[in-house]
Amino acid sequence: MTELVDTFGRAHRDLRISLTDRCSLRCTYCMPAEGVPWLPGPTLLSTEEIERITRVAVGLGVTEVRLTGGEPLLRPDVVDVVRRIAALEGRDGPVEVSLTTNALRLPALAGPLRDAGLARVNVSLDTLDRERFATLTRRDRLPDTLAGIAAADAVGMAPIKINAVAMRDVNDDEVVALTRFAVDRGYEMRFIEQMPLDAGHTWDRTAMVTQAEILERLRGAFTLTEVPGRGSAPAERWYVDGGPATVGVIASVTAPFCGACDRVRLTADGQLRSCLFARTETDLRTLLREGADDDALAEAFRTTLAGKKAGHGIDDPGFLQPDRPMSAIGG
Template sequence: MLQDSFGRVATDLRVSLTDRCNLRCSYCMPPEGLEWLPKPNLLTADEIVRLVTIAVERLGVTEVRYTGGEPLLRRELVDIVARTAALRPTPQVSLTTNGIGLSRLAASLAAAGLHRVNVSLDTLDRATFAKLAHRDRLPDVLEGLSAAETAGLRPVKVNTVLMRGFNEHEAVPLLRYCLDRGYELRFIEQMPLDAQHGWRRENMITADEILAMLRTAFDLVEDDPVERGSAPAELFLVDGGPARVGVIGSVTRPFCGACDRVRITADGQVRNCLFATDESDLRAAMRSGASDDELAERWRAAVRIKKAGHGIDDPAFLQPSRPMSAIGG
């Protein structure tokens, strides 16, 4: 197992397939973009599948989520998903995406064995989307969501980040939009993971504020907290259910004590936390001829030293040098 010194066991693996993205969302990267990782530094498809196989067959991982950057930009994505879904025991296979291109690939991904998707959607207003993402692609995202639902990639989950003075007035319309279509909405507190290091706590809309906004239009009752387990989202029944909405309070309501996640970056580094400042290199060992047993033991050693929490409230907290796009969600 991938067990740390606090007794937490990592069973949820997030794998970044690329640091590239076709949007420039302001809470992630600057309008001009970033310097991408050199192609030789990226894990190949075979290397990705090898590490995922070790994780599933030897280390007890039961869920694999592919992320980016934007994972739909990875040409081998359908093949990687198919090879992952063919593993035994079969893990839950999911994808976090901005939805651009999903209308074209949803059916192929479902046929390959993908179980579900999380799609980022911060606004329903086209002008606001273009201002936030520096690209006029809202129709493509909405088409991608619809295609995912049609392809059976359910539950289709929607991730929303509210920003003060920008889109917080859309909290209620976004939830109505998702309820009408059977999508499961998750509001996520803005986190200090932007490349510009411009995050300020006072500018962040908190989980409490999000719930207060939603309660102006909906009756929210906390869902069974036992069912939540290690999931990051606190779930609330909407108007008596069965529809639910989630709030991920990574900053103000941390869930580090139940964390079961571990990450592999697109260049093959193990990260125990989004906010980690250190990494453990599996790529170099793999390319130097390490056996599966040796890679598994390196991975165990990396997770063993996982910290108790992300430390955002610590006065000595330092934002990680890598932005979200280079870490993987």
């Protein structure tokens, strides 16, 4: 029985670890074009520190680790990080290691990552139009992203999930095209409602593309049948034209799934967060560097989860966007 149970009875088995706050793209909904204050190098967790924290978490019942960023593939020793984590044994067997990426470095790293134990990747791809991609990301790198996805596919990573943030008058007209792209290649398309996690704090709910709008567009082109048994997964999924292909929507804002949340997050500088939108953090880095033993680290996990709220509170009148942007928290 897992020991990472919060006061609402939610068992936490999914640890999201940010490997860096840096990114090779500058997506408009995530980061400003320039002037990003990067975390100082000495504050970042070492590979050994990441491994130790993860081992403690696995001992507390964590079964899946997702590596995020920024862009996690920018970390020079990312393959070693994957190898060390994939070697950890939990109560039910080896830890499953996955990674969220913009795929730019996957042509070179897909094979080594697979050999190190990486099970699957989620790739961020908001548009199939090269000019639009360059505008959205401030980098002309669409061919590189597509090559990275193909490289992951070629080495047998599955399922490959394609994530797109749906944005009004930006890419919402590509919902069907992106889904066809994924379905035709055996990937799983997932659309994400834009959340208040941008560095500029310019998010506006009234301008957000909702799950209902996404599904309306999809149903104009496909027959959708709900996939049963969502569990703790963030995406609600539908079979496309009878399956087996599926499309998912992560409706964090209009249809929050906080009641089944099983995720806890570790930032690149060693801060433990119970929620993407948490206003407080637990400093594991200082504990580690001051000589804390594993029992103390485990207690820090339990204390963090004991303070987890019932929901993210986006609809609460007093909601405040986290000080850290998504690139510094890690998805």
